Amino acid sequence: MTVQELPGAGASHRSTQPPAWSPRTDAAPLLPDPEPYRVLGTEAADRLDPELMRRCYAELVRGRRYNAQATALTKQGRLAVYPSTVGQEACEIAAALVLEEQDWLFPSYRDTLAAVARGLDPVQALTLLRGDWHTGYDPREHRIAPLSTPLATQLPHAVGLAHAARLRGDDVVALAMVGDGGTSEGDFHEALNFAAVWQAPVVFLVQNNGFAISVPLAKQTAAPTLAHKAVGYGMPGRLVDGNDIAAMHEVLSEAVRRARAGGGPTLIEAVTYRMEAHTNADDATRYRGDAEVEAWKAHDPVDLLERELTARGIIDEAAIQAVRDDAEAMAAALREGMNADPVVDPMDLFAHVYAEQTDRLREQAAMLRAELEAEDQA
Amino acid sequence: MAQALTRAMRDAMAEDPTVHVMGEDVGTLGGVFRITDGLAKEFGEERCTDTPLAEAGILGAAVGMAMYGLRPVVEMQFDAFAYPAFEQLISHVAKMRNRTRGAMPLPITIRVPYGGGIGGVEHHCDSSEAYYVATPGLHVVTPATVEDAYGLLRASIASDDPVVFLEPKRLYWSKADWRPEAPAAVPGIGKALVRRTGTSATLITYGPSLPVCLEAAEAAREEGWDLEVVDLRSLVPFDEDTVVESVRRTGRAVVVHEAGGFGGPGAEIAARVTERCFHHLEAPVLRVTGFDIPYPPPMLEKHHLPGVDRILDTVARLQWEN
Ligand SMILES: Cc1ncc(C[n+]2csc(CCOP(=O)(O)OP(=O)(O)O)c2C)c(N)n1
Numbered sequence: 001m002t003v004q005e006l007p008g009a010g011a012s013h014r015s016t017q018p019p020a021w022s023p024r025t026d027a028a029p030l031l032p033d034p035e036p037y038r039v040l041g042t043e044a045a046d047r048l049d050p051e052l053m054r055r056c057y058a059e060l061v062r063g064r065r066y067n068a069q070a071t072a073l074t075k076q077g078r079l080a081v082y083p084s085t086v087g088q089e090a091c092e093i094a095a096a097l098v099l100e101e102q103d104w105l106f107p108s109y110r111d112t113l114a115a116v117a118r119g120l121d122p123v124q125a126l127t128l129l130r131g132d133w134h135t136g137y138d139p140r141e142h143r144i145a146p147l148s149t150p151l152a153t154q155l156p157h158a159v160g161l162a163h164a165a166r167l168r169g170d171d172v173v174a175l176a177m178v179g180d181g182g183t184s185e186g187d188f189h190e191a192l193n194f195a196a197v198w199q200a201p202v203v204f205l206v207q208n209n210g211f212a213i214s215v216p217l218a219k220q221t222a223a224p225t226l227a228h229k230a231v232g233y234g235m236p237g238r239l240v241d242g243n244d245i246a247a248m249h250e251v252l253s254e255a256v257r258r259a260r261a262g263g264g265p266t267l268i269e270a271v272t273y274r275m276e277a278h279t280n281a282d283d284a285t286r287y288r289g290d291a292e293v294e295a296w297k298a299h300d301p302v303d304l305l306e307r308e309l310t311a312r313g314i315i316d317e318a319a320i321q322a323v324r325d326d327a328e329a330m331a332a333a334l335r336e337g338m339n340a341d342p343v344v345d346p347m348d349l350f351a352h353v354y355a356e357q358t359d360r361l362r363e364q365a366a367m368l369r370a371e372l373e374a375e376d377q378a
Numbered sequence: 379m380a381q382a383l384t385r386a387m388r389d390a391m392a393e394d395p396t397v398h399v400m401g402e403d404v405g406t407l408g409g410v411f412r413i414t415d416g417l418a419k420e421f422g423e424e425r426c427t428d429t430p431l432a433e434a435g436i437l438g439a440a441v442g443m444a445m446y447g448l449r450p451v452v453e454m455q456f457d458a459f460a461y462p463a464f465e466q467l468i469s470h471v472a473k474m475r476n477r478t479r480g481a482m483p484l485p486i487t488i489r490v491p492y493g494g495g496i497g498g499v500e501h502h503c504d505s506s507e508a509y510y511v512a513t514p515g516l517h518v519v520t521p522a523t524v525e526d527a528y529g530l531l532r533a534s535i536a537s538d539d540p541v542v543f544l545e546p547k548r549l550y551w552s553k554a555d556w557r558p559e560a561p562a563a564v565p566g567i568g569k570a571l572v573r574r575t576g577t578s579a580t581l582i583t584y585g586p587s588l589p590v591c592l593e594a595a596e597a598a599r600e601e602g603w604d605l606e607v608v609d610l611r612s613l614v615p616f617d618e619d620t621v622v623e624s625v626r627r628t629g630r631a632v633v634v635h636e637a638g639g640f641g642g643p644g645a646e647i648a649a650r651v652t653e654r655c656f657h658h659l660e661a662p663v664l665r666v667t668g669f670d671i672p673y674p675p676p677m678l679e680k681h682h683l684p685g686v687d688r689i690l691d692t693v694a695r696l697q698w699e700n
Binding site: 133134135138139140141145146150153155156157158159160161162163164165167168172174186187190191193194197348351352353354355358359360 | 398424429430432434435437438439440441442443444445446447448450462465466469470473474475476477478479480481482483514515517537538539568614615616618619
């Protein structure tokens, strides 16, 4: 028997009417457009703010250089691992640029670049991946939560923080980032639901870069788009070209503005592509072909903006060169910073477990100290 | 005890505007055990919040709230329904201070009604303390008396570290002479207490098993045993000194708890006592625990829970001869 055949489904011989029912929200305005929103290469580009676009361009070029440098550092063994965001720089940069100083960023493990674009020292940002400590910065100082490795678990934190800020009457928006694979995790769904019920000032940014390690989007979800998931929670879903920084900036800014004005959360899906392997431990040729990668190369976020701005005379050869020089200097500083051997203190193992050391940890710390002293004497 | 717990939250909320209570049904209903009764009315729904039904979401949101300077007190409805929140608990709540080199402590109290003896159906009676005590970065406390329920909960909410506050649900309705107008303070987290002095052996216990041990100690007098009973009150940190001092005096020890024995807290306690009291011991440290089984259906639970007879039989085995 199918659901349709169940008695009652036709409701043809009811003696009484069921109690009145009306949906809580009109779904129509929440639905994303089926085509990702684009600005570059369209008429919408006539409205571009030249100053903002120069800034975006400079950040994009720096971001690309940062990715290249960090990847090189893994090859030299300076970093244990680096999840590259080559191809995704527009998402990373736009996420950082749309936030005010008092706002909070909740990055996933891949989003080092967003943290750097928000102003975090590039070396501090890499502590986790270098291995000298988990979080190399004070989250409160920069209003950047620790890079989260367990997927999607940072999303409820963003909701809680934004909710707390609003309870206190503070003007704070939280922007939380997650990958396409992460949207399948329970924490993603719980966070969206909480945010919508609480009308928390949160923006959820999904970077759909095609794969969760090796698993393509089609095996991750059966939804028309990830942005459609928003509707079920009662928040707007937006689909945007993640390689188009002008579009990213506009859609994110709009969502941040809405959140700040008390309009509640937004789910944004940025359609982009991970050009490099998941990490240096991954062999991308096992799960995708060159043709696909080549197609995305033609839609590169840096080239897209460079072409548009050059055509409109917003930047010229000299400006481009200046930006590249600046990025080169950043990379040199990063190399230098990373080439200094980090100094670690073994006693730090016990320093930050509890506010007050337990007897147990004191005993274990004493054991380690004795071992270290014995090593010194040997 | 229920009233003392409510009072502890009420007083903490009145004193400190950053204390927020949240969970499933904690607002209008006052919680399924009524432990948050009246808090929403007195402090408003923003301070005592009915959340959506999602434990990871509740605890995850509490993490964000604590990051912003609030002191969330989270209620998990039942022991076995806290499991969806374990990833948040273990990966974030327990580790945030450590990950951020102390920059971001999380003062979250997680109240978990635990244990059996109330005739609950499955998934309502787990003794889940072994999972918590195995997680560095958490404090784990459990009151066994009405006075401690108040004092330990106040101390937990005041703690700058996350505390898993295990509430023995079969003691919720225990009555005692307790003055809610002038509740006695409890020394901070981490102090065990000798509840009954004795000379022939020490029973080491906590939470729901304390009254059982005290009853066993009374009954044992007829057999000529004068038992000392130590209430741990806090599993992490574990007050080793109080325990060791008692066992050195009595020379014999039995650990009693409801949770399964294999890998349970009693195994750890027995090992520590053995290490530090080896030359004082007249017999091996023994344990009386729940069986190593999923919590049984209500009609069988009396066979599973450590009761007076099983404790006395074990005490008899302390007359070690080999
Ligand atoms: C809870 C959890 N499960 C598994 C992993 C291992 N893991 C790390 S990255 C990854 C894929 C993530 O894919 P996606 O969310 O699409 O993000 P992307 O890597 O594409 O940025 C997996 C499975 C993890 N970090 N956390």
